[in-house]
Amino acid sequence: MQLTLSAEDAEFRDQLREFFTTKIPQEIRDVVRDNGELTREQLVQSMRILNENGLAVPSWPTEWGGKDWTLMQKHIWHEELQRAYVPEPLAFNASMIGPVLAQFATQEMKERFLPATANMDIWWSQGFSEPDAGSDLASLKTRAVRDGDHYVVNGQKTWTTLGQFGDWIFTLVRTNPEVKKQAGISMLLIDMKSPGLEVRPIELIDGGKEVNEVWFTDVRVPVENLVGEENRAWDYAKFLLGNERVGIARVGTTKARLAQAKEFAASIKVGDGTLLDDPQFSTRFVELETDLLALELTALRVAANSADGKPDPASSVLKLKGSELQQAVTELTVDLAGPASLASGADDDSTVPLWARRSTPAYLNTRKTTIYGGSNEVQRQIISRTILGL
Amino acid sequence: MDFNYDDEQQALREAVRGLIGKAYSDYEERRRAVAADPGFSEQVWGQLAEMGLLGLPFEEQYGGMGASAIEVGIVAEELGRVVAPEPFLTTVVLAGGAIAAAGTEVQKTELLGGISAGESIVAFAHAEPGSRWEPTASVVTATDGGDTWTLSGTKEPVIQGARADVLIVSAALPEGGTGLFVVDPSAQGVSREGYRTHDGGRAARVVLDGAAATPLGAAEDRTGVIARVLDGARIAAANEAIGLMEVAINTTSSYLTSRKQFGVPLNTFQALTFRAADLYVQLELSRSVAVWASMVLAESSTDEFVAQAAARASLRISRAGRQVGQEAIQLHGGIGMTAEYSIGAYTSRLTALDHLFGDGNHHLGLLACRVGDYAELEPVP
């Protein structure tokens, strides 16, 4: 055991801090800091800079651009990245499809897709959920039928995050309807420009349009776009979802948001002091910080990423608590804004600061974190079944 | 203590439900109403006026019905059930309440008459940059020019401030204290910038630059009036929240029964049904406190007892509203996050009400300051 950072780790941290705060354009990091919406170009630009410097996909195998870092170093990378408000490497690329391809795809497919995925030459979307297959993902119905050297795909995916930007979509499709539901699923990579594929936006409760429906009508997909083996994709999906859960924990982001919230609190005068002196708020900060500390230490103590082709149930602990803390911080921020939180639609001429105007939409939007990536109920089920054997 | 509504009150509820429940029977209607300015249906507003609801709490001589806080609570609850966007709370209860409490005979006749008839939207311009629900003003200041008064400073956010035909503005008086003034928003020196609020409503930034103003009643310290009027609005808002929560819970329960996953309806999972049951407990406890607070207000209790009831109701409803709003979305899953489905609007409105007149912790803090002053907390004065 060792409490302090080794000299090498400290130097590693300083280098990354320097890199993130000087090489990623300030305008891009400001958008992230202010809870704004990045353009497609900004996200691509930022990830390309990371990739050029070998910092986009450190958790991948080294031959595909990954790093042989320790758990501590990976943590430092993530923490510094989030602290500097660098946009996270697009999760669909970096932590979802990339590791799956590296683990399960043929050499040819890896060569075709992995470099382009790391460099955001392809923007991936995740086509798993369907209207009737949410928590019960394995009941998915989108059908792929073999026709010569193509699959013909029909059906509908939904909740496809940022599908409006997607070049390609990795999908779970039913290739065998006769067997147990988990045993008839395959993973297909589909070019979103294919004829018969249509993306329709869904408006969310904060007014944003970040998710979509994706419809497939007789979409022809070359058989070489099948990942791994036919009917084996349930294993690949579980592997992917394990990594997705780890990514949702977002310790560094929540830490930065909490520190921001402290600044907001300190900027609001009440009586002789500020809201940060008000025990109603100061105790809430301490409570959240302590929970976040516990989460951060847990992330450091247990490696929760999928390994040897399998998800790690510890990922559920990180997802569960990490998502709840993100929600708690946005709720705290609305309370800091107080009556000004109503002014969500005001423009920059408003007397209400930007953070306060964005506080309620952010609070409403963050309700999603306990729903997606496997709802928190599903995480509890994984913990109770897989870890506790209940 | 009697919690039963009498026949007339029941009839009022049915009449309101008949009108508003019909106007917004389909959530799409509500979406349409909030999509375009002014963020509510002028037609429905007119119908509310025809039914006498916009003058409900005002005395008959001013075009009102002389009804009590119980009746106001019934209307607010019914509006909450369908997340109706009409500004009953801010125009009738808040601005109307201030006019009724402080206005001259002439002002009451004119302004309350205008509200009752549905001819005039009056906005209560009280919140200021940096204010946190105090009954006082400091950013907007009043200047006495002998015959006329002028106001300067910014009010934000003012609910329905851009649509308003009349503004009731709080302002710091030259000699100290906070006065209330009537401002014609089309007058020189008034500029308004309207925008949407997250709950589908509208608010505005109102900038006053030497704007002509008439004192509402006498130009004297009205801090007590403002406090009392805000308390009345808190109690009405608590009733609105009851309507919101009840329907949010019912909507969630029926979704749990109809949505299938793993080949069974979601209500097969006790992990979910028990949480719906917890929400029901929250609702019932909150309803008791909201109706109790309405009775306290209706029986013209002391200002102090009303303030205590309003704070207790605000605290209880804040806690319940958050749990219901958050859980209702969670129990729905993804569909609960969409604008097309109703539940998010309920959560958004509950969040707005929570921050409009002081959230739970704000009232917790105020109540905590007095906790040493009494032994037991009694529901009767």
Ligand SMILES: Cc1cc2nc3c(=O)[nH]c(=O)nc-3n(C[C@H](O)[C@H](O)[C@H](O)COP(=O)(O)OP(=O)(O)OC[C@H]3O[C@@H](n4cnc5c(N)ncnc54)[C@H](O)[C@@H]3O)c2cc1C
């Ligand atoms: C903003 C957002 C972005 C998303 N992005 C993507 C994306 O990019 N790609 C993608 O494929 N999917 C995406 N999703 C979909 C997400 O993964 C699903 O919403 C999630 O799996 C839940 O499914 P559902 O919405 O159908 O809810 P349901 O499964 O219908 O669940 C409804 C409620 O029931 C609970 N529940 C269900 N089964 C059980 C059980 N057995 N025991 C106890 N409780 C249970 C759930 O936890 C939830 O509270 C996104 C969702 C959201 C909201």
